[in-house]
Amino acid sequence: MKGWTGHILRIDLTTRTHKIETFGEEFAHKWVGGRGFALKVLWDELRPGIDPLGPENKLIIAVGPIAGVPAPNTGKTVVAAKSPLTGGFGDGNLGTRATEHLRKAGYDAIIFEGQSDKPIYIYIEDDKVQYFPAEDIWGKGTYDTHDYLYKIYGKGVGVLSIGQGGENLNRYAMIRSLEGRAGGRPGIGAVMGSKKLKAIVIKGSKPIPVADPEGMRKLGIEDLRKVGEINKQTGWSIQSTTGVLSWCNEVAALPVHNMRQTHHPDAWKIDGERLNNARIATYGCPNCTMRCGIAIRDHEGHESELDYENIGTLGSNLDIFELDQVGSLNYLCDDYGLDTISAGDTLAFYADAIEQGAIKGDFRFGDAEMAKKLLGMAARRQGEIGNLLADGTMRMSRAIGHGSEAYAMHVKGLEISAYNCKFCPGMALAFATCPLGGHHKDSWVITFEIKQTKRDSYGPEKAAKVIELQRIRGGLFEFIVACRFPWIELGWPLDHYPEYFNRVTGLNWSLDDFWKISDRIYALMKFFWVREFPDWDRTRDYPPMIWFDPSNADKDGPIAGQVLELDKFNQLLDHYYNQRGWDQRGIPTRKTAEALDLKDEMAEVEKYTKLE
Amino acid sequence: MIKITVKLIGPLINLAGFSEKTLEFPAETTVEEVLAALPIDPQRPKIVTRNGQAVAPGEKLKDGDRLAISPIYSGG
Numbered sequence: 003m004k005g006w007t008g009h010i011l012r013i014d015l016t017t018r019t020h021k022i023e024t025f026g027e028e029f030a031h032k033w034v035g036g037r038g039f040a041l042k043v044l045w046d047e048l049r050p051g052i053d054p055l056g057p058e059n060k061l062i063i064a065v066g067p068i069a070g071v072p073a074p075n076t077g078k079t080v081v082a083a084k085s086p087l088t089g090g091f092g093d094g095n096l097g098t099r100a101t102e103h104l105r106k107a108g109y110d111a112i113i114f115e116g117q118s119d120k121p122i123y124i125y126i127e128d129d130k131v132q133y134f135p136a137e138d139i140w141g142k143g144t145y146d147t148h149d150y151l152y153k154i155y156g157k158g159v160g161v162l163s164i165g166q167g168g169e170n171l172n173r174y175a176m177i178r179s180l181e182g183r184a185g186g187r188p189g190i191g192a193v194m195g196s197k198k199l200k201a202i203v204i205k206g207s208k209p210i211p212v213a214d215p216e217g218m219r220k221l222g223i224e225d226l227r228k229v230g231e232i233n234k235q236t237g238w239s240i241q242s243t244t245g246v247l248s249w250c251n252e253v254a255a256l257p258v259h260n261m262r263q264t265h266h267p268d269a270w271k272i273d274g275e276r277l278n279n280a281r282i283a284t285y286g287c288p289n290c291t292m293r294c295g296i297a298i299r300d301h302e303g304h305e306s307e308l309d310y311e312n313i314g315t316l317g318s319n320l321d322i323f324e325l326d327q328v329g330s331l332n333y334l335c336d337d338y339g340l341d342t343i344s345a346g347d348t349l350a351f352y353a354d355a356i357e358q359g360a361i362k363g364d365f366r367f368g369d370a371e372m373a374k375k376l377l378g379m380a381a382r383r384q385g386e387i388g389n390l391l392a393d394g395t396m397r398m399s400r401a402i403g404h405g406s407e408a409y410a411m412h413v414k415g416l417e418i419s420a421y422n423c424k425f426c427p428g429m430a431l432a433f434a435t436c437p438l439g440g441h442h443k444d445s446w447v448i449t450f451e452i453k454q455t456k457r458d459s460y461g462p463e464k465a466a467k468v469i470e471l472q473r474i475r476g477g478l479f480e481f482i483v484a485c486r487f488p489w490i491e492l493g494w495p496l497d498h499y500p501e502y503f504n505r506v507t508g509l510n511w512s513l514d515d516f517w518k519i520s521d522r523i524y525a526l527m528k529f530f531w532v533r534e535f536p537d538w539d540r541t542r543d544y545p546p547m548i549w550f551d552p553s554n555a556d557k558d559g560p561i562a563g564q565v566l567e568l569d570k571f572n573q574l575l576d577h578y579y580n581q582r583g584w585d586q587r588g589i590p591t592r593k594t595a596e597a598l599d600l601k602d603e604m605a606e607v608e609k610y611t612k613l614e
Numbered sequence: 615m616i617k618i619t620v621k622l623i624g625p626l627i628n629l630a631g632f633s634e635k636t637l638e639f640p641a642e643t644t645v646e647e648v649l650a651a652l653p654i655d656p657q658r659p660k661i662v663t664r665n666g667q668a669v670a671p672g673e674k675l676k677d678g679d680r681l682a683i684s685p686i687y688s689g690g
């Protein structure tokens with residue numbers, strides 16, 4: 003078998019033992035890698051109802067066949083677990099040198115199980131796995147942790163670590179890697195923290211198994227060059243993703259004031275142009291020639307690397323329009339190892355709940371200094387407020403009550419990314435049907451919706467586009483494991499990806515082969531949720547109710563007086579379910595599951611709920 | 615003559631040398647004609663909105679309209 007190492011490293015943190023397991027072609031061809039591998043392992047090995055922060059949960063690190071191979075944007079790794087934020091399937095990807103090292107060490111995935119009794123970090127070098135006490139770095143942020151480990155192992159190794167957020171089981175803690183970014187929005191860092199695993203250091207020295215190594219190397223290097231060239235010609239990375247802020251502000255889709263407003267006259271103060279002008283450094287993931295990370299100096303003088311989601315959720319959604327202060331909040335999230343989106347939304351919800359009189363408190367929109375303090379309290383679970391904030395918006399709203407659930411901006415417990423869908427039915431559907439909760443990652447349909455459809459349409463074309471994007475973004479790029487940006491931002495044709503895949507594996511697959519795998523993974527992700535919540539119905543796929551509330555309509559601007567309509571949104575959900583072959587509850591039917599070769603999985607889910 | 619505020623987004627700012635400007639055009643100028651007056655490759659995929667709403671290239675503009683021109687983004 004070429005393209006896969008065929009090995010999974012299983013590490014038991016309770017006993018500090020490990021073994022190397024093998025897998026064959028059947029598993030590889032059915033689930034491919036990354037999200038596919040992680041999902042299948044979690045499905046097979048987790049009992050429903052387990053505590054996501056207990057020893058029974060498993061932390062999966064998984065790469066795909068083209069990950070780490072020199073080719074456009076292949077430096078990404080998937081991290082996954084049962085989410086402590088949502089209780090459902092949780093994953094994310096991050097750019098890291100660990101990707102290439104993991105493959106060179108001879109593995110396609112690592113499964114961490116059990117729970118260490120003391121803080122440790124792990125060093126993996128090929129077949130060697132060593133366990134070290136982490137007392138010196140426990141309690142430290144991700145920057146210091148990385149520095150500490152780089153001093154010992156050198157800068158060339160791959161490091162994945164958590165900060166204080168993960169240690170203290172903040173439910174939206176992420177895993178960070180300084181050579182790239184952070185990943186695992188639905189609290190995957192908290193799962194790592196619950197296992198008392200502060201960091202993973204990986205170094206590999208074996209060749210990555212590639213069917214056509216010379217052909218792949220030539221093609222990959224040439225394509226990296228071409229992607230870099232297109233990036234230069236189009237100027238995409240002048241502002242990278244941050245240009246989106248101005249666009250969202252123009253079309254009334256910007257999160258402002260806990261998403262109660264959709265545009266703001268001061269938005270320009272934190273836009274991509276200001277950010278580019280303030281740039282002091284540029285960062286990127288390994289194997290990338292379009293490096294999208296724009297670093298600025300924050301209010302305290304740290305270097306802070308920002309993208310659109312950061313300025314949207316930590317800036318406009320909190321009514322903070324001072325760029326250096328947004329930089330500070332972002333730096334703190336990165337250092338504490340917190341998801342910037344969930345952190346920003348959680349603070350915005352807290353300010354809103356205070357403003358509505360649902361809870362007493364001193365925090366106000368626009369107060370950057372207080373926001374910094376609150377982030378520290380949330381990361382460390384300090385006091386009643388710190389604990390409340392550390393649990394995320396859904397749990398906070400349940401604790402606060404007084405109708406605050408309506409403006410708790412999450413789907414399935416995961417806070418909504420920086421697109422205000424007060425009047426964007428298609429993008430609201432993308433959030434509603436994202437298999438993680440309120441994430442933009444799987445389907446970013448908003449530009450299609452505004453440019454190519456009527457904004458007020460709830461028609462089947464929007465459902466079809468959401469599914470098409472999910473197949474590509476949430477499927478293909480998450481299981482072969484590569485960054486989607488060359489395709490979506492530079493128009494790098496999708497046909498390149500089967501070409502890379504085939505050169506690496508020696509197979510002869512087409513994009514159609516990939517779509518079936520995407521659909522299989524989406525069906526199993528839904529089964530994962532249903533097994534956890536057997537009373538599943540479509541209301542779990544609903545976005546926040548405030549988007550349907552006419553009293554929340556904009557008073558001025560492009561969508562004045564308009565909000566989503568629930569009966570029409572239900573029709574849109576019907577289109578989506580029908581096109582996917584799912585029933586009216588949003589669960590794949592028997593026929594669909596059979597067609598996707600999910601017979602065993604179907605039998606398992608039927609122990610909990612009857613399929614149609 | 616009519617006054618149109620042109621708002622450019624992302625790298626289009628660097629191509630045109632401004633991010634927002636109010637420009638004068640003859641009455642009944644279309645979206646297409648405004649685009650043609652800018653140093654931006656007509657082949658380049660973009661999204662154009664007029665006062666926040668999608669607009670067709672042939673649509674005639676009115677005095678005071680705001681035209682936002684953006685490359686196609688696909689999200690962070």
Ligand code: SF4
Nearest residue numbers: 286287290294485487
């Ligand atoms: S485009 Fe950005 S996120 Fe994607 S690989 Fe490059 S640096 Fe990483």
